[in-house]
Amino acid sequence: MEKSNRFIGKRIADYRYLHTSALSELDDESRSAVRKAEARITPGAKYNVIKIRESAPEISFLNYPTFFEEAFPILEQSWKVNLDTGQCRYRVYSESNNPPILHRKELLLPSSHPDSQRFLELTKEAESIGLFDDTTRIGFLQDWNRLLKLKGYEVSEHALVPLANETTENLSAIESGSEIHRHLTALTRTQLSAPMQSLARYGYLDQTRSVFDYGCGKGNDVQLLKDSNINVAGWDPYYSPNVEKKTADIVNLGFVINVIEVPEERHLVLTSAYELASEFLVVSAMLENANARGGLPFSPDFS
Template sequence: MEIDGSSIGKRVGGALYVHQSAMDCLLLEQSRPIAAAAEHVPKGNWNVAKIDLADYRAVSLLNYEDFAEHAFPALRQSHRVDLGTGVVTVRRYQTNPPILHRKELLLAPDAPGRDVYLALTRELERRGLFVDMTRRGRQHAWEAALAEAGIEVRDHRVVASRTTRGSFDDC
């Protein structure tokens, strides 16, 4: 399968996010700075790269929870590498971390699980959950939005929340 590297990844503002497993799908001008940044970070400490598309000098290597296990992985740690100076800035996220939505966009089209992730995104879009995402980008706000909608996500599937089910059981 031929993959156009310009269509791989999730674009947010002027940045491109891509999963480590899709690095071979990127254009060389995108993968080279990521590989250079990875030399500044302990091996195994990242699974998503964020690259500034304006100048390719700022690369963040992000360590999210496991994609297969978590429908909306939380960011645990980031290493921002300035390729011009070699300075690495590390941030750890423990309380109310950023949450990754639409994770299928970060993967190659033939990545394992991608169809399941895409189906979940489409179902939540249908339910109107992906509106005002600037406010729902962190764990607490995302969980509150799901609760307000009366749903939970389990095994990458939308189910009625326990609270909602309990109220229906009483009817």
């Protein structure tokens, strides 16, 4: 199939993917081929993505029902048509426990589409986290979810948010009257937390800088950094209260201030951590999110 001068859609190997809203931007020959292939699929079939193979007379029609609603939508149905033979193959993925998923949605849309910029920002965020470094690990749902967890993130609407200090304890076990049991928000991890991963990704955890984890919880980050021969220490009021708070090149205050319910105490902790930092202080906090699971503000001042 002859290529147009201006490439429309997302290219993967010799396949081109585009949303149906971009069909009008294809050249006449390609649009004619799509119409010919469409005549071979189930009448009234719902699809919103077209997949064109450029090295063979093959066009597929893909249905992502939540293309605009979900950040990385799941493929539900597909029809693959061979233009030479007229043969059509139909597949259903709705009952699969590991269906294909879609990334970089902005590439499938016309550049003038109102959602293009929103999708592009999501892609840039995923790239900055390193989610697209190995494209062989992102095409199917289970691999994608494992990678998200490994990187310390989850998807919320069209944004990637860090997995903060979660716990499997019941809310009633965490709260007692008007008191928050902060130590129960500590998370046992097998990989670096999202703030530490960001530092590593941008080259700051290079063994030339010392690190102090202010509010280190159970100390998972501290141990993982020690295993990498990084000069690191950590203090926590519950798990490591006897460790000396000491100056370091980098001080990490990761998901600490959002579990301190008194504004004056939050200010004190932030100031104390800042005074320990020789080069810079890293502060991370979970912000209020409409999709947050099971959370309620502790008090009107808890902001």
